[in-house]
Amino acid sequence: MQIIIYDNAQQVAQSAAQWVKELINKKPDPVLGLATGSTPISLYKELVAQYTAGQLSFKNVSTFNLDEYHQIDPANPQSYRSFMHQNLFKHVDIDTNNTSLPTCAVGENPRTQGLAYEQKIKQAGGIDLQILGIGGNGHIGFNEPTSSLSSRTRIKTLTQQTISDNSRLFKQGEVQPTMAMTMGIATIMDARYVVLMATGASKAQAVKEMITGGVSAMCPASALQMHENAIVLLDQAAASELGEKNYYQWANNENRKLIEDYGYFHNY
Ligand code: GLP
Numbered sequence: 001m002q003i004i005i006y007d008n009a010q011q012v013a014q015s016a017a018q019w020v021k022e023l024i025n026k027k028p029d030p031v032l033g034l035a036t037g038s039t040p041i042s043l044y045k046e047l048v049a050q051y052t053a054g055q056l057s058f059k060n061v062s063t064f065n066l067d068e069y070h071q072i073d074p075a076n077p078q079s080y081r082s083f084m085h086q087n088l089f090k091h092v093d094i095d096t097n098n099t100s101l102p103t104c105a106v107g108e109n110p111r112t113q114g115l116a117y118e119q120k121i122k123q124a125g126g127i128d129l130q131i132l133g134i135g136g137n138g139h140i141g142f143n144e145p146t147s148s149l150s151s152r153t154r155i156k157t158l159t160q161q162t163i164s165d166n167s168r169l170f171k172q173g174e175v176q177p178t179m180a181m182t183m184g185i186a187t188i189m190d191a192r193y194v195v196l197m198a199t200g201a202s203k204a205q206a207v208k209e210m211i212t213g214g215v216s217a218m219c220p221a222s223a224l225q226m227h228e229n230a231i232v233l234l235d236q237a238a239a240s241e242l243g244e245k246n247y248y249q250w251a252n253n254e255n256r257k258l259i260e261d262y263g264y265f266h267n268y
Pocket of ligand 1: 035036037038039040066067132133134135136140141142162166
């Protein structure tokens, strides 16, 4: 894992945007894995700003989102399709035919839908760069604690903690789904690069467990310890429980020097 600690959430977003930009500029047919939640909103703002300034084009980009609520109408403002439309897709030149979410509509079979999503990712050539947030309980996507580390796209029942963490996003009277389709942990592990963003003190404990705890299904994000190219971008608050901050800082300074001497190593 490469752990990079920034002074604030804005710098985390700028750094994540830099990863996306580098992929888009390097590969003619980039495949980007996207996340929802509050954390990546600032990343999407940054990408929209760069697009508007003419520095970035999404014309050839394909995207796969991590998750989507079960049986939700895509037009529902609470759907992750709507989230992506509002925060990114409608502002940039992406072809929405090339944007996918793991949907499962009323009457569709979650198992078949999960397998089809896996197939679609494979057909696109696999995910080059997967953006991730982290839940307060260590979940990635909607892979809740106890999710198999070998899991693939499937339906999951959300934990009470996740339902209550996300209840802030629902207005009174709005139905909050309790089940979702999500990429599995093995699906995420297949991405060539993974960039996880975590900001705020409410993530500090989960971040600590992900980085310094044992690899365990009880902290699904800890599976990233087994990923060859996992980059963790933190603000000071999210990093506050970590004990080796000086080492991470030093290692990153050394890495920067290596990049100056040899260029980026990223191999998409
Ligand atoms: C959500 C999503 C995750 C996200 C996490 C944290 O429920 N399924 O992909 O990373 O919870 O969200 P937030 O960034 O709002 O804290």
